[in-house]
Amino acid sequence: MKTEYAITFVIPAYNAEKTLGRTVDSILGQTDGRYRIIxxxxxxxxxxxxxxxxxxxxxxxxxxxxCQTNKGQSGARNTGLRMVETAYVSFLDSDDWLMTDYVxxxxxxxxxxEEPPEMVMTLPVIYHEQSHAVRxxxxxxxxxxxxxxxxHIVKPAAEERLYQFEVNICRKVLSMEFVRRTHFSFxxxxxxxxxxxxxYLLSECHRCMGVSVGFYYRVGESTxxxxxxGSSRMDILPVFEELLAYLGEGREELxxxxxxxxxxxxxxxxxxxxxxxxxKLVDGLYVFFRKIPNRYIRILRRESKRQYSxxxxxxxxxxxxxxxxRICRFLFYDxxxxxxxxxxxxxxxxxxxxxx
Amino acid sequence: xEQLKSYLSRQRFIGKALILGSGSDVTELSFYLEHGRKASGxxxxxxxxxxxxxxxxxxxxxxxxxxxxxxTEIVCQLADSPLRYLIGRLQAQDDYFSLxxxxxxxxxxxxxxxxxxxxxxxxxxxxxYEVLSWDKTAxxxxxxxIIPVYNVRAYLGECLESLTAxxxxxxxxLFVDDGSTDGSAEVIDSYAQNDKRxxxxxxxxxGCASARNCGLREAQGRYVGFVDADDxxxxxxxxKLLARAMMGxxxxxxxxxxxxxxxxxxxVKVVNDxxxxxxxxxxxxxxxxxxxxxxxxxxxxxxIYKRAFLTENxxxxxxxxxxxxxxPFKIESGFLAKSAVxxxxxxYYYRLGRPGQDVACTDERLFVHFAIFRLLDQAxxxxxxxxxxxxxxxxxxxxxxxxxxxxxxxxxAEYLREARRQLxxxxxxxxxxxxxxxxxxxxxxxxxxxxxxxxxxxxxxTQERGIGIK
Numbered sequence: 171m172k173t174e175y176a177i178t179f180v181i182p183a184y185n186a187e188k189t190l191g192r193t194v195d196s197i198l199g200q201t202d203g204r205y206r207i208i209x210x211x212x213x214x215x216x217x218x219x220x221x222x223x224x225x226x227x228x229x230x231x232x233x234x235x236x237c238q239t240n241k242g243q244s245g246a247r248n249t250g251l252r253m254v255e256t257a258y259v260s261f262l263d264s265d266d267w268l269m270t271d272y273v274x275x276x277x278x279x280x281x282x283x284e285e286p287p288e289m290v291m292t293l294p295v296i297y298h299e300q301s302h303a304v305r306x307x308x309x310x311x312x313x314x315x316x317x318x319x320x321x322h323i324v325k326p327a328a329e330e331r332l333y334q335f336e337v338n339i340c341r342k343v344l345s346m347e348f349v350r351r352t353h354f355s356f357x358x359x360x361x362x363x364x365x366x367x368x369x370y371l372l373s374e375c376h377r378c379m380g381v382s383v384g385f386y387y388r389v390g391e392s393t394x395x396x397x398x399x400g401s402s403r404m405d406i407l408p409v410f411e412e413l414l415a416y417l418g419e420g421r422e423e424l425x426x427x428x429x430x431x432x433x434x435x436x437x438x439x440x441x442x443x444x445x446x447x448x449x450k451l452v453d454g455l456y457v458f459f460r461k462i463p464n465r466y467i468r469i470l471r472r473e474s475k476r477q478y479s480x481x482x483x484x485x486x487x488x489x490x491x492x493x494x495x496r497i498c499r500f501l502f503y504d505x506x507x508x509x510x511x512x513x514x515x516x517x518x519x520x521x522x523x524x525x526x
Numbered sequence: 527x528e529q530l531k532s533y534l535s536r537q538r539f540i541g542k543a544l545i546l547g548s549g550s551d552v553t554e555l556s557f558y559l560e561h562g563r564k565a566s567g568x569x570x571x572x573x574x575x576x577x578x579x580x581x582x583x584x585x586x587x588x589x590x591x592x593x594x595x596x597x598t599e600i601v602c603q604l605a606d607s608p609l610r611y612l613i614g615r616l617q618a619q620d621d622y623f624s625l626x627x628x629x630x631x632x633x634x635x636x637x638x639x640x641x642x643x644x645x646x647x648x649x650x651x652x653x654x655y656e657v658l659s660w661d662k663t664a665x666x667x668x669x670x671x672i673i674p675v676y677n678v679r680a681y682l683g684e685c686l687e688s689l690t691a692x693x694x695x696x697x698x699x700l701f702v703d704d705g706s707t708d709g710s711a712e713v714i715d716s717y718a719q720n721d722k723r724x725x726x727x728x729x730x731x732x733g734c735a736s737a738r739n740c741g742l743r744e745a746q747g748r749y750v751g752f753v754d755a756d757d758x759x760x761x762x763x764x765x766k767l768l769a770r771a772m773m774g775x776x777x778x779x780x781x782x783x784x785x786x787x788x789x790x791x792x793x794v795k796v797v798n799d800x801x802x803x804x805x806x807x808x809x810x811x812x813x814x815x816x817x818x819x820x821x822x823x824x825x826x827x828x829x830i831y832k833r834a835f836l837t838e839n840x841x842x843x844x845x846x847x848x849x850x851x852x853x854p855f856k857i858e859s860g861f862l863a864k865s866a867v868x869x870x871x872x873x874y875y876y877r878l879g880r881p882g883q884d885v886a887c888t889d890e891r892l893f894v895h896f897a898i899f900r901l902l903d904q905a906x907x908x909x910x911x912x913x914x915x916x917x918x919x920x921x922x923x924x925x926x927x928x929x930x931x932x933x934x935x936x937x938x939a940e941y942l943r944e945a946r947r948q949l950x951x952x953x954x955x956x957x958x959x960x961x962x963x964x965x966x967x968x969x970x971x972x973x974x975x976x977x978x979x980x981x982x983x984x985x986x987x988t989q990e991r992g993i994g995i996k
Contacts, residue, residue, distance in 0.1 A: 196535060201561045270535050270562040297532055300864055301774055301810055303653035304532045386532060390810065390864070444910040505912055506957075506964065 175232075176204040176277050177258040177343065180250030182243050183209055186264035187217040194225050194233070196267035202274035207233045208250045213240030244356035244363040247339075251355065258290075260343045266385045269295070276343055279321040279381040287323055287379035288348035289371065291332075292341045294384035299391050307384070308336050317380025324380075326372045331477075333427035337368035341384060348375065357412070361405040365431065366412050369424055401447050403439045407454045410436075414462065425466050426473040433470070433490055440502050452493075452502045459494045467491075481519040488515055527551050529639040529655045530592070530615060531558065540565050540590040540611050544583065546601065547594025548572035555592070565590065576603050583607050595641070598625060608632040616640040622658055623769040630696070636660040640773060646807050656774045656808065665746040668696040669768050669830065672741030673753045674734050675714065676704040681756040681877065682713045688875075689753065690721055691761035699724045700741045701755070705731030710755070735843035735851035742842060749779075751830040752852075756877050757786075763873035767830045770869050774808050777863045778815065780822075780829040782872035788879040795872045799823070805868035812864050813913065819860035820920045820965060826852045828874040831859060844901060847894060849884040854898050857921060858905055861914055890937055892929045899925075899948055907952070919952045920965045927970040946977035 179197055183190050190209070197207055207229075209222045219237060226235035238249055247261055258280070262268065276290055293313050296305040307313070316324060316331055326332045335341075344354070352374045356363045372378070410432055417428055436455050443451055467490050475483035492498040492511070501507045534540070543565040545552055552570055559565040569586070571579065574597075583591070583604060590611040593601050598620040601612075605628040612633045616622055622638045629636055638658040647654065671689060675682070689699055703711045703726060711728060718724040729740055738752060749771060751764060763781060771779035782801045784793040800822050804814055835841075839862050843851045884891075899922055906918050926945040933941050949958060955978060962968050 192536065195538060199535075199538070199562060199564070201563070267535065269531065270558060270564070274561075295528060295532065298653065298810065300777075301653065302533070302657040302659050303655055304528050305653050386535070445912045446910065448912075506916065506960065510964065 174204060175206045175256050176280075177260060177273060178206045178208060178254045178256045179260050179262050180247055180254070181207065181209050181262050181264055182212055182246030182250065183214060183218050183222065183264040184212040184240070184243070184246070185214045185216045185218060187214075187221060189265040190218060190221050193262060193264050193267050196270075197262075197273075198229070199270055200268070200273045201271050202277060204277060205232070205273050206256060208253055209233065209235045210246040210250045211235065211237040212242070212246040213238060242359055242361070244360065245358045247363075248355045248358065251349065254346055256346065257286075258343050258345055259349065261340050262385060263340055265388050265391075266294075266340065268385050269383050272383050272385070275320065275381050275383040279379055282321045283323060283377075283379060285377060286345060287377045288345045288375045289378045290343035291317070291335065291378055291380045292343065292384040293380075293382040294338070294341050294387045297386040297388050299388055301390075304386070307387070309334070313380065313382065317382070320381045320383075322380050323377050326375050326378055327423075330423050330427070332372055332378060333369065333424060334430070335368075337365050337431060338387075339364040339367060340387075342371065344371070360408060361402050362409050365406075365409050365435070366416065368431075369413065369416060369428060373421060373424060401450075403443050403447055403451055404454065406435060406439055406451075407458060410458055414458075417466070425469045426477075429462075429466050429470040430474065430486070433486055436493065437489060441505065441508070448505075449503055452499055455493055456496075456499045459490065462494075467494075481523065484519060484522075485515055527555065527615075529657070530555065530613060530637075533613065533637050533639075533659070534559070534562075534564060537564065537611075539563075542567045542586070542588050543569070543590040543592055543611075544586075544588045545570045545592045545594075546572075546579075546597045549594075552594060574600055576600055580604055580606070598622075601625065602628055605629050605632070609634070611635045611637070613637045614639070618643040622773060626658065626660065626772070627694075630660070630662075634662045638773075642807075650804075650807070652807055658773045659775060660772065663748075666696055667698050667746040667748075668772075669698070669749045669751065669764060670741070670745035670747035670833070671697065671699050671751045671753055671764065672738055672745060673699065673701045673755050674704055674737035674741065675701050675706055675710050675755040676731070676734070676737070677706045677708045677710060678755040678880075679706070679708045679710045679713055681758075681880070682710055684758045685753065685755050686714070686717050686724070688758040688761060689764075690717070690723070692763075692765050694765065695723070696747075697723055697764065698746060700744055701726050702737040702741045703728045704734070704737040705729065733845060733848070733851075735845045735847060738843045738851070739845065742836070745833060748833055749830045750833050750836065752827050753874075754827055754876075756880050756883075757827065758875050758877075760871075760873035760875075764830070766869050766871065766873065770867055771830055771832070774865070774867060775832075776808060776865045776867040777832045777835040778829055778859070778866040779869065780825075780866070781869040781874065783825060783828045783874035783876050784872045786875040786877050788877055793875055796823075796876075801868055801870040805866055806870055808865065808867035810865045815863045815866045816861050816914065816917055817965070818866060819857055820917050820924065820967075824850070824853045824856050825874075825876070826856050827876075835859075835863065844898075847897060847901075849887075849891065849894055850898060853895075853925070854901050854905075857902055857918070861906065861917070888932050888934050892933050892937070892941065893944070895925055895929055896944055896948060903948075903951060915952055916957075916961055916965070919949065919958060920961055920967050922949055922952070923958070923962065923967045923970045923974065927967075927973065930973055942973060942977045946974070949974070 181193060197205060211218050211222050222235040226233045236249060251259060280286055293310060294307050296307060312331060312334060316329060413428055417424055440448060440451055471483045471487045474486055492501055501511050543559055545556055556568045556570055559568050584607050591609055593614040595615050595617050598616055602625050612629050616638055618641055622640055626636055639655040641655055642652060701714045711726060714726045718726055727740060727744060749768060767779045767781060782799055784795050786793045800818055809815060841859050843855050902918060906914050930941060962971060
């Protein structure tokens with residue numbers, strides 16, 4: 171009898187000779203065999219092609235290898251997405267790998283639902299490359315609150331906290347029916363392509379299921395996109411613009427989570443940039459932040475006070491104000507000044523808490 | 527359990543497994559292994575009977591031994607039959623190092639996840655487990671200690687005795703004789719005949735840096751340490767450093783040191799030396815490790831380095847420098863290292879008062895600092911990392927301050943002028959003062975400002991001196 175394949179993994183691979191094998195092996199070692207794999211070689215110049223072809227010829231039924239001229243990670247994901255024939259699709263990066271019971275538990279969750287979910291939210295684990303230590307995913311606490319048991323289904327419209335999850339595309343298993351209905355694809359030629367889809371997909375989705383299994387997210391290596399300090403940081407600006415335009419279409423419930431992502435992401439990007447990029451980035455962000463309506467900032471402050479703490483609200487408000495200010499933004503030009511300011515803000519917050 | 531699973535998920539096949547322990551975790555794990563096609567068979571045993579277990583392991587040809595918490599002592603007694611994998615979950619106080627020592631010869635892969643003390647984790651952002659992940663390699667050497675030797679015959683005995691007092695077979699002592707003329711080599715030779723771990727490498731005289739590099743090329747160990755031949759160590763020093771570095775796979779491990787007065791025979795612990803948090807717990811944050819470089823003295827002999835880290839980054843000693851070649855090595859390696867850990871004991875004895883010691887000089891030999899910082903400027907500035915440039919500025923401040931405090935009067939003005947010029951290359955006055963405020967080094971404000979006034983009043987540029995480069 172032929173296996174009924176249910177889920178396809180799309181793996182964009184660019185010069186991934188060192189890690190691709192482990193990623194594919196982690197799928198091949200799954201406890202449930204109802205999966206297919208599409209490796210999209212995005213014009214690699216190393217041995218990636220050889221590795222990909224070797225796997226494809228050894229498992230012709232399950233693994234496909236496609237090669238294209240370099241289009242960036244989003245382009246490679248789109249290529250893979252167009253070729254998916256199964257009911258569900260999951261994206262996996264070529265340096266991450268899966269927990270052994272991933273497919274089994276995802277498909278188990280889907281099979282147990284009355285109506286099939288459009289999206290399955292998973293819970294990855296952070297793996298620190300050098301120390302080998304694993305840690306809970308950034309939003310595990312929230313995940314457990316929203317999805318107390320595997321297979322629990324919520325409606326994003328009824329559960330605003332869903333938007334506050336980390337904006338990672340690889341943790342979302344999508345139903346192909348849902349992808350076709352929303353005409354979903356990634357915006358190409360740009361990095362940080364996960365940010366906007368996080369909000370689009372969730373606001374279009376009617377049934378989101380949670381299953382607490384996931385992939386190992388590798389941190390602590392300097393070759394990842396997230397660790398680059400150069401001008402690729404500037405790509406966050408068009409991404410933010412797109413998100414802001416989307417918010418303008420009357421999506422009030424998205425304002426707080428989106429603003430929170432924008433602010434936190436901006437500060438993190440500034441912190442991670444080298445000297446020259448930093449200045450350009452701060453100036454770009456200044457122009458962008460001026461465009462944000464004051465109302466959004468007020469919502470950010472009010473909601474973070476309600477859902478998190480007064481301390482967080484104050485920090486967000488002050489940092490946003492500084493980024494929007496003609497002169498105060500100079501503080502962000504230099505990591506040293508930024509460090510000092512953040513320390514001062516934290517100290518005042520502590521004093522405030524004590525007084526209260 | 528996630529910790530063990532993360533390791534197992536990376537392995538293809540572990541053969542026949544025996545799990546020691548009981549409870550829901552064990553059930554889950556054995557289910558995971560059987561259904562994940564990771565193991566050809568899984569047995570579970572909860573009985574703490576050493577003899578029965580020994581028979582069981584030997585009779586059924588177990589490839590992989592997995593044990594849960596509170597089983598460490600029993601597993602320690604089982605170590606006779608060859609294994610492919612030894613995988614275990616340990617408590618904070620368990621002696622993982624003797625476990626590793628027992629199993630290292632007959633096991634291919636050892637993976638021990640030790641739970642961190644709850645008090646350590648409280649309110650801090652550290653992972654719950656620290657991991658010793660060890661794979662057997664062709665060389666049985668774990669640690670290479672490199673000792674450059676040049677005319678120190680009188681002190682060699684003490685050095686050799688203290689080093690070899692630790693009776694571990696997986697250490698090598700590489701004595702690099704840099705063309706000594708006082709018979710130092712013969713002393714080492716006589717020791718080497720009784721101790722296979724000692725190796726003598728003879729070379730022509732080329733300076734301390736070339737001797738250390740020669741040792742680095744010959745080293746086999748996973749970790750390397752550097753000891754000066756006129757100093758000596760606590761017999762447990764390298765044992766403790768290696769044990770600490772391996773649990774967590776740190777690139778750099780260090781301990782405290784004592785200053786030993788040759789005449790009086792008294793030793794004084796050097797304090798304010800960063801034997802503190804976050805380094806006691808161990809840090810994986812590059813900025814914390816980098817900051818360590820501005821807060822500690824140049825003392826590479828109380829550190830051990832992961833050798834793969836040194837070779838990957840091409841870190842060696844600068845042979846062109848006449849002296850203080852350890853300063854650029856310390857800074858370059860420290861700025862690149864991603865992790866560091868500290869053993870909070872004073873285990874190295876640094877000898878003061880030996881005639882002819884480089885550190886005792888107070889004359890124009892100190893001008894070598896300028897050559898050193900020129901090299902470091904070349905290494906750091908192209909990276910455009912403002913944080914590192916600032917750290918380097920603080921290192922400069924400390925080093926020049928230290929040199930100015932002891933340099934002879936007649937060289938003072940020239941050194942001061944030169945120092946200021948070099949400082950100005952990496953940061954302006956306002957920034958430098960701000961850095962002193964943030965990172966410490968306020969003791970240097972005085973001479974720094976004075977140098978500014980002098981420079982302005984003279985206004986003339988002095989030619990850079992080439993002293994220090996051979």
